[in-house]
Amino acid sequence: MAGLRIAVIAQPNRGGMWIPPLAEELRRRGHEVTVVLPPPPAPGELTNALTGRRFPVIAAPLPDRLRPVRLWRLRQTIRGLGVDVVYYHPYAVALAIRLATLGMRVRRVHRVDGALHLDSPASRRLERLLWRMDHATICCTEHVSARYGKLGCPADRRPVAYAGTNLARFRPSWAPRDRYAGSPARAEARAKARAEIGVDEHVFLVVLICYVYPPRRSVYRGRCIKGHDVLLEAWSTFHARHPRSHLLIVGGGVGEAGEAHRAELVERFAVVGNPSVTWLDSLPDVRPYYRAADVNVSPARGAGSSGAVREASAMSVPSIVSDADGLPEALDEADGWVVPRGDAVALATALDVAYEEFESDRLAIRGDQARRRAVRLFDDRVAAIRVADIIERTASAVPTR
Incomplete structure (x- = not known):
């Protein structure tokens, strides 16, 4: 499958460096990737890594409070991008994306790092209903997948893809090989x-x-x-x-x-x-x-x-x-x-x-x-391949348009 238009939508408090390797892998497969961040996408490690690789980075309102005006603006932004798939994180963004894209013919893929939101009884009751709006819930641990299973989410809708780490960046300076204790x-x-x-x-x-x-x-x-x-x-x-x-x-x-x-x-x-x-x-x-x-x-x-x-x-x-x-x-x-x-x-x-x-x-x-x-x-390149596979499979499940 090639030629998908994909929006990666995130609100990273800090970090977000899982996005560049995924965007690279999706582009390698022939897909068009746009990254949406809260306004303004200030210069920093993440935006520099994306713009340096020539990925479009745009600002859009990602409301932490579900106000109708902000949700409408977000809906217009996504509609204007003409995307086939929206891939989003974290949970606050998921709530906004689900509502903003209601009725739109896009595939929704939710990345879930942890299950903290499910530890709250009120949030758990809400998520028992709202996970159904996600066409796939990519769980970064088996624990998260099991928690969504208890909410009724079937196994094929909650695949596990471990979050990756940049092993080239986080690498001991003394490690030409994998055995070096006592050197x-x-x-x-x-x-x-x-x-x-x-x-x-x-x-x-x-x-x-x-x-x-x-x-x-x-x-x-x-x-x-x-x-x-x-x-x-x-x-x-x-x-x-x-x-x-x-x-x-x-x-x-x-x-x-x-x-x-x-x-x-x-x-x-x-x-x-x-x-x-x-x-x-x-x-x-x-x-x-x-x-x-x-x-x-x-x-x-x-x-x-x-x-x-x-x-x-x-x-x-x-x-x-x-x-x-x-x-x-x-x-x-x-x-x-x-x-x-x-x-x-x-x-x-x-x-x-x-x-x-x-x-x-x-x-x-x-x-x-x-x-x-x-x-x-935990190689982030392997993680990107796994997530890209899931996105393609989710996009091909039914026609996107």
Whole structure:
């Protein structure tokens, strides 16, 4: 199949770098791709990557509130593009696209990273009805697919396509091959990264790279969605047992509410003045911190497509994750550990185990296993092929015009 006109419509708070490889794959197959972003599509990594590859990027209202005037403007934008398929993400955009394209002869393909919206009883009841407006729901984990299955969505309408990672970008500088634990080049790169960020070379370094989302009353009883509080509680116990350790958190708050929650966490856990904890704001390039790290932690109560775990794995860093949503799918027993969500005691115990492997020089081998798994499962080029296949299959199911 060739000659489809496809609109990729997204509202990435940050990131969105899954779009360029997909657009490239669709164009390689002979399709015309337009990317629609909220106005104005400000210059940045995503827009630069798209315009540098000569993909048209246009601004359109992607309403976070379903106001009729904004939905009408969005409908006119999509109609003006004359597309056959709309591929959209995240959930707030899905609601708008479904309503804005009601009655239009377009195929709707919804990308779902995580099932956080299904943790709210009200949203779950709504989605039980509205998923039927999607001709395909591409689920980025088996967990998400299973959740939609419980809403009545048949298996052929909820295919799984793991989110990808740019393995060329997230790649250890010492990795000409996939086996390199204990190499002098690795030790040199690690020492250089430690020097650049000001962490002692001999310290056990734990990283959490994640934005701080504001708590929601409708889910997790208003507690921290990404589990920063769980890690900070576990850290006080763990560091008391292993003082030769340091926790590095990278990530600011999402919006004013997220930043206010971050400030509350900093105060509650006395982060300021604690020499064992460093908390940095969001940064455009997190690779230096993965190069320096010994283990990555993702202690979320609710998770999406495990982007930080995939990036850490690609950088040969093993992970400790909670059992939230699809996080356990990002690793196996050879390259990391899974602990119950919200359980600070279990997390501290897992850190103890990782520390023992750090002391015995076995942790780097686990990191190599993580890299091999990432290469096998999370290459963004392979992910783009899988999604492009689904889009073509969905478009060919019935005539689009």
